[in-house]
Amino acid sequence: MELLETLKKRALETLEKVADASGLAQWEIEIFGRKQGELTRLLRSLRDLPEAERRKIGAGANKLREKLEEELNKKRAFIKKQTTKRELLKEKVDITFPGTRHKRGHLHPLTQIRLTSEHIFTSLGFAIVEGPEIETEFYNFDALNMAGHSARDMQETFWLDKSIPGKNRYVPRTQVTGIQVRFMERHNPPFRIVYSGTCFRREATDASHEFQFDQLECLMVDKDITVANLKYILHAFFEKLFGKGVEIRLRPSYFPFTEPSFEVDITCIGCSGRGCSICKQSGWVELLGAGMVNQKVFKAAGYVPRQWQGFAFGMGLDRIAMMKYKIPDIRLFRQNDIRFLQQF
Numbered sequence: 001m002e003l004l005e006t007l008k009k010r011a012l013e014t015l016e017k018v019a020d021a022s023g024l025a026q027w028e029i030e031i032f033g034r035k036q037g038e039l040t041r042l043l044r045s046l047r048d049l050p051e052a053e054r055r056k057i058g059a060g061a062n063k064l065r066e067k068l069e070e071e072l073n074k075k076r077a078f079i080k081k082q083t084t085k086r087e088l089l090k091e092k093v094d095i096t097f098p099g100t101r102h103k104r105g106h107l108h109p110l111t112q113i114r115l116t117s118e119h120i121f122t123s124l125g126f127a128i129v130e131g132p133e134i135e136t137e138f139y140n141f142d143a144l145n146m147a148g149h150s151a152r153d154m155q156e157t158f159w160l161d162k163s164i165p166g167k168n169r170y171v172p173r174t175q176v177t178g179i180q181v182r183f184m185e186r187h188n189p190p191f192r193i194v195y196s197g198t199c200f201r202r203e204a205t206d207a208s209h210e211f212q213f214d215q216l217e218c219l220m221v222d223k224d225i226t227v228a229n230l231k232y233i234l235h236a237f238f239e240k241l242f243g244k245g246v247e248i249r250l251r252p253s254y255f256p257f258t259e260p261s262f263e264v265d266i267t268c269i270g271c272s273g274r275g276c277s278i279c280k281q282s283g284w285v286e287l288l289g290a291g292m293v294n295q296k297v298f299k300a301a302g303y304v305p306r307q308w309q310g311f312a313f314g315m316g317l318d319r320i321a322m323m324k325y326k327i328p329d330i331r332l333f334r335q336n337d338i339r340f341l342q343q344f
């Protein structure tokens with residue numbers, strides 16, 4: 001019984017001094033170790049005692065084991081708590097330390113011009129509609145009074161190998177104008193719509209020509225639309241885009257899908273009309289094509305000819321962006337040079 005007391009005292013004293021998990025493991029082996037543990041050895045020595053004594057001391061030894069196990073568990077919980085606390089303290093965040101700034105991208109200049117233009121047109125009562133980038137020969141040419149070879153020769157065209165059997169070839173659209181017919185097939189006038197997107201032509205590239213470019217077109221149809229409406233909307237658009245003082249002028253031209261047709265010039269933004277190298281000293285820059293919708297286009301869309309009148313105009317967004325941001329080469333837009341794009 002005395003040995004039990006001594007063991008208890010010594011064991012609790014050493015446990016008291018244990019400060020960490022490895023010390024605790026060491027203590028556990030010293031006391032409870034299967035071969036050399038002090039308590040294990042003591043329990044084993046009971047076997048040599050007479051039965052009456054063995055029972056008495058055995059009960060005391062079991063009580064001691066329970067006590068030591070209880071203390072061991074308490075100590076283990078305590079050490080775990082201490083360790084967690086230390087780790088949390090280590091993880092402390094200095095909230096006064098400056099943060100890492102994330103690099104944010106921005107919209108491509110052509111996208112910016114498109115969104116700005118769409119915003120102006122919606123404020124003038126136009127709705128935004130869409131059409132496919134891969135068109136059929138019908139929507140891209142035939143329905144727009146461009147059935148003959150001579151009409152199509154105005155545009156160098158890529159063709160896809162695939163075609164609708166016995167009917168139509170597919171073409172990466174050379175203009176967004178096909179959307180006119182697609183929309184009119186499903187809607188009756190009056191309406192005013194604006195639509196845009198990428199077009200493709202088999203062009204040799206130089207500073208002002210690309211084989212891929214963005215176009216934006218407007219179409220307004222009602223009972224009595226005239227060239228006066230066309231001029232008003234054009235002027236309102238360019239004044240909102242380039243600022244007050246911008247003038248427009250129409251010159252006679254030819255497009256298969258409008259009759260009559262016009263080239264539209266605007267006051268040179270480079271010199272405000274005084275004359276410079278951009279406008280070849282004329283003060284005017286040719287910027288887009290326009291006209292009154294050809295009745296043949298209405299017919300192709302299923303309208304009764306002569307019932308409706310409308311105007312349409314289309315412009316290259318690349319050209320508009322070049323004018324607005326004073327960019328000298330159209331090819332810069334699609335070279336993906338970050339040094340160029342970062343300037344917008």
Ligand SMILES: [Zn+2]
Pocket residue numbers: 268269270271272273274275276277278279280281283284
């Ligand atoms: Zn000029």
